[in-house]
Amino acid sequence: MIERLYLRELVTFDEVELEFDKGLVVLTGPSGAGKSVLMSAILSSFGHTTQGAASLCEVNLLKPAGLQSDAYKLEDDLTIKTLKKEKLRYFIEGQNISKKVLAELFSPYVKYLSVRDKGGFDSESLLEMIDSSLVAKDKIYKKLLKEYKKRYANYKTKAAELAKIKEDEVKLAELIEFATYEVEKIERINPQPDEEEELLKVKQQLSRIDKIKDALNSASEIFACESSVEEVYRLLDKDTSAFSEMMNQLRADFEDTETLADELEEVNVEEVLDRLSDLTTLKNRYGSIEEALAYKEAKKEELSGYQNIEQDKSMLESFLALEFTELTIIGSRLSQSRQQESLVLESLLREYLETLKLPALSFVFESISLDERGIDKAEVTLGSSKMATLSGGEFNRVRLALMAASINNISQSKGVLILDEIDANVSGDESIAIATMIAKLSRVYQIFAISHQPHLSAQADQHIVVTKEGILSKVEILNDEGRVQEIARIIGGENPTSQALEFAKRLRV
Structure with missing residues (x-):
């Protein structure tokens, strides 16, 4: 207000x-x-x-x-x-x-009725008006309409999901092929988190193996002098244990180095370089070996989802077929109630329209496919005339009469x-x-x-x-007196007669 x-x-x-x-x-x-x-x-x-x-x-x-x-x-x-x-x-x-x-x-x-406006008689507005009248007096209809709207909204959501699946089916083969290729590529290389560091170390050792071997051969001559050095320690009455321990450690280190050199002799340098190249390729594409492995798992999960799409599609199609039948049944019940209520509204309107010198109004229903309001499309005719043929004044008076007839069971403010x-x-x-x-x-x-x-x-x-x-x-x-004077002016002009004043007073009673 x-x-x-x-x-x-x-x-x-x-x-x-x-x-x-x-x-x-x-x-x-x-x-x-x-x-x-x-x-x-x-x-x-x-x-x-x-x-x-x-x-x-x-x-x-x-x-x-x-x-x-x-x-x-x-x-x-x-x-x-x-x-x-x-x-x-x-x-x-x-x-x-x-x-x-x-x-x-x-x-x-806030609604505005203008002579120039010919809205309000579209199917949606007519059905809304009939529904409002029914909801106000019929709790069963109110519950049924609420159920239909809720289920139809879910039906539309599921229909959109199915449409998306069908749209994606065209691309699905390409998506599966791409995801499979990505997974197989990473699995073929089968990278390990710390593998690259170890390979780089081996590569570095391989690049120095010849120098290591030459240095090892030259350094091995030290053992020929070991007994002479021990003899000097004995002659000087000094403890040889530290020297002996050092020489034993040196001998062990040289043996380990010889073993490594022998192992490196068996390593295929080309294989190491190829492996490093594969790992570098993965790093360049995915950022790191860890990220490549995470990407592989994500793609495997994506492939699993693709495999479920056909099952989802079948389930959605079954649900929609069943729900379409159920909604059609509910829509038919709504339609029956609406058509009965339209007869009540036609009867209520008849008196209004007669005083307006207008013919009777009739509702015409047509069955359509499911939409948010059910299975109905509604329009009205005035006598044998469709609403589009009426003048602006006639149109608005019919609209006013229809609004007046539709509020019989409504008490709340609109x-x-x-x-x-x-x-x-x-x-x-x-x-x-x-x-x-x-x-x-x-x-x-x-x-x-x-x-x-x-x-x-x-x-x-x-x-x-x-x-x-x-x-x-x-x-x-x-005030009351001013209203009588103004109504008399409307009746008789700027200088109303006594008859106009009397008529104005009678209208105000």
């Missing part, structure tokens, strides 16, 4: 501050006074239009039930502000918001409804019927309507008159 409107510098309005009541708020006044301009400011605050935007406009409202946003912090008492300088900027609770996001946020709660001269250019009987329908809608909507007819003005919970003095427009909330 919109509680307050404040604006400055709006075309012919200098400053306006209004506090609104619940129910039906009617704006009247002479042509050209600024009623549509004022209404456009309200619409602009919710992202519907930028025409006639004020330099500053603030709208205070109670947060609608269900309104929530992950991007914006919303209090129970909301403030929407628009500022117009070089361009129009929007704020909600002091937070900058784009016009598009603002419109999307409030689209379920937000704000803004009407643009909905009763313009109609007869007296039609004006009465329109006023009755709008008054009924005002039980669940806060309605803002511009009117040039006395009947709708008389039904208002709050009556606001817009007038113009010179170049400036002004607004006034009328």
Whole structure:
């Protein structure tokens, strides 16, 4: 519910501050006074239009039930502000918001019916209206519809998974071939984590083996002098144990070196170099031997996943076939209830449409493949005419009648409804019927309507008159006496007769 409107510098309005009541708020006044301009400011605050935007406009409202946003912090008492300088900027609770996001946020709660707008009779809107009527009075239908929507959402997810598998099947052979090649290449080389270091050491030793052997042969002559050195120690009465120990160690080291030289003689140098080349190739591709081994395991796991794809595909196909059947059964039950409810709505509408001098409205259902709403496609005809052939005025009156007929079992607030001269250019009987329908809608909507007819003005919970003095427009909330005077003006012109005043008083009773 919109509680307050404040604006400055709006075309012919200098400053306006209004506090609104619940129910039906009617704006009247002479042509050209600024009623549509004022209404456009309200619409602009919710992202519907930028025409006639004020330099500053603030709208205070109670947060609608269900309104929530992950991007914006919303209090129970909301403030929407628009500022117009070089361009129009929007704020909600002091937070900058784009016009598009603002419109999307409030689209379920602020509805605008314009003569130029022929929306609302598409299949989705019609089915939503019938579903809302059924949900409000039939708990079994409500539960069934909830189950269908939940299962259909899962069905769509699984169908997308199957489509992805089928799409990937074209590439699957290539993926398997590539993964197999990568695994086999690494397994063929079969690298070990510390292997390269050992091979480099062997390579270094091989490059020095000849020098080692020559040096070993020359150094071995030292053992020919060993006994002479020991004799010198004995003659000098010195201990030979340290010398003997050193010579034994030297002899052992020389033997180890000879053994290594013999082993290196058996090593195939080309094999060592080739092995090092293979390891270097892996390092260049994967970063390190450890990373190559990790990549191999990942590819093996990937291959295992590919092998399960065919099984997954078969399981998904079976699930979808079964779920399609189940959803079709639930969709058929929903369709039966909808068609029965449509007959109830047709009956409720008949009286409204007769007063509007319009033929009966009929719902037409067509079975379609499964979608998020079931198996139904719905449209309406007015007599033998389709909705697309109606004039803007006829179209809006039918839409209004349909909305009025669909709220019989609804008590919770449905937000704000803004009407643009909905009763313009109609007869007296039609004006009465329109006023009755709008008054009924005002039980669940806060309605803002511009009117040039006395009947709708008389039904208002709050009556606001817009007038113009010179170049400036002004607004006034009328008391009971003022309302009678304004309704009389609508009936009889600027100087209403006593008969017009009497008729205005009777309308207000």
